[in-house]
Amino acid sequence: MAGRGLTIDGSIAREGALSRVPRAFGGVVDAARTRIVEAFGDGRMHSAYLYGSIPRGTAVPGVSDLDLLLALHAEPTEADRRDATRIEHALDKSFEEIDGVGILLFSVRTLLSERERHDLGFFVACLCTPLLGDDLADQLPRYRPTPLLARETNGDLSLALPGWRRQADEASTDKHRRGLCRLVARRIVRTGFTLVMPRWEGWTSDLVESAEAFGLYYPERAEQMRAAAERGRTPSADPAVLRHLIEDLGPWLAAEYAAVHGEKALRP
Structure with missing residues (x-):
């Protein structure tokens, strides 16, 4: 029986969705999508995700931060990190609705690795909401509270x-x-x-x-x-x-x- 954050089969349900983003943060999410495509849409990025209170629908304007994860085809470089930092600063400066922006960078290989199956893999599959690209959750298992x-x-x-x-x-x-x-x-x-x-x-x-x-x-x-x-x-x-x-x-x-x-x- 579903309940306590579980699906009907007893696995952990994905906790966020774009449909749950509060209206006050709609412009922030749209701008994040645009800036990510501008910076990483040159073939470096596989997919992008939201996580935290905004996709859970519990964010408070002026208090909550914007949390993002980018899955890259290759291991993140210093250039990738500089581009991510520029996006963080630009979004934080442009929107009073958020108090800070954080962008995590990982390679697809790391996110899908056996070593990360029950850490970063779980994070992507259950705690992240797809924003851009193909969803890596399709390549990950269903997780249970073990x-x-x-x-x-x-x-x-x-x-x-x-x-x-x-x-x-x-x-x-x-x-x-x-x-x-x-x-x-x-x-x-x-x-x-x-x-x-x-x-x-x-x-x-x-x-x-x-x-x-x-x-x-x-x-x-x-x-x-x-x-x-x-x-x-x-x-x-x-x-x-x-x-x-x-x-x-x-x-x-x-x-x-x-x-x-x-x-x-x-x-x-």
Whole structure:
């Protein structure tokens, strides 16, 4: 039976669609499509995708960012990255509806590789919405909320913690601290959700729902995860908030994740 982000056969449903893009963001998406074609329509690009709150239909004008993924025929080059950066800056400058633009670049070979089958492959098939080109999801399997998927999506939290500590120590402005708080809080909440995902038997990208699902199985940490979900939506510049996420909840979660699901396979 369908429910909790699953299809009728129990596989994870694709969470976004162009039909769900809020009207306020229609011009942003159209401009993104045009600029991507202008920059990458010379044969380098296989396909382009939206992901995040805009294709899920939950974006807030002036608050949400625009997230894009480009699948290239070859491995991304510095020239590709420069072109992507120019698109990011142009869109962010042109539209008050968005607060930042991020473009991920990967080769088709990487996205379809066996190594990435339950990480980037899952990301494309279930969390990305086709914008341009042929959909790579047609070449990927149906995914279910299994321990394997949990391990390969978020089983590397421990590797992120040292970098976050360094960034927190180096953050010199409230803007930097809020940006880091948002990133860390969202990653922790999503990792907390995938920790319990196989037992919850479903999928969600909603931060509040993710925290509530986590709390069903770890009631002693439920309030901390709810607070992290709130910081993921309204980040704080308070260094104490960052310290709590990075030095308390994060390390505990990384250790529990490794004990329950094991660690993600190492990437080169």
